Amino acid sequence: MDNLSKLALALLATTFTFSANADPIEVVALPGGEHPATLGGYAMTPFDEPTGTSDCTPSASGGEVCFEDYHGNSVALPAHDPWWWQYDGTPAPDHGNIFVVHSYNWIDLILPPDTRAFSLFVGAIGRGSAWIQAHDDAGNSTPEVHFEVNRNHTSGYGIYTTGCTALTRVTVEPWAWGFGYLSSNQGECTSVPEPGTLGLLGLGLLGLVLSRRNTLRRQLA
DSSP states (O other): OOHHHHHHHHHHHHHHHHHHOOOOEEEOOGGGOOOOOOOOOOEEOOOOOOOOOOOOEEEESSSSSEEETTTTOOOOEEEEEOOOOTTTTBOOOOOEEEEESSOOOOOOEEEEEEEEEEEEEEESSSSSEEEEEEEEETOOOOOOOEEEEEETTTTEEEEEEEOOOOEEEEEOOOSSSEEEEEEEEEOOOOOOOOOOHHHHHHHHHHHHHHHHHHHHHHHHO
């Protein structure tokens, strides 16, 4: 088998592998309690520390992240620095003011347009379980990611798209809790070759190989 044939078959194999393994949205745990510098190749920009009570908070990259309940109603949340918000038993790193949720077990964070990556931390006044789920503008959703929260364990998660879709909403569902220390990326998507593009290129090369072989056979006949 010549090199051109090998390349064509490799591209076709990559297409099938990519299609089988790629998730349109990835969710990763954030160790260390700090903002991620990058997520999925996207440079992250931290939000300003929130103050007062509001149903939206300005994004550092433009637009706003707004808060809704299970029924899609706008929810105004107070921002302050609760004593129980601690990362692995210590107040350091200091996350400052966060959004405190008293009466809701479910909050949808509605993200601004072109959000490619988003990160947040979730804590609670007492021990309990929580989950997050992310959605994009192509109708994709992640499975619910479950984790433990309590006053000695504030969990951080990063969410990003792997193609050129945009994140639209992140659902958070714990109990007696808060969230904050947000960061995001809103901009051009990181260009990733689509499986169909790779497949067409592989088929084109394979056709070129077969055509060249037929030409050689006719010349030798």
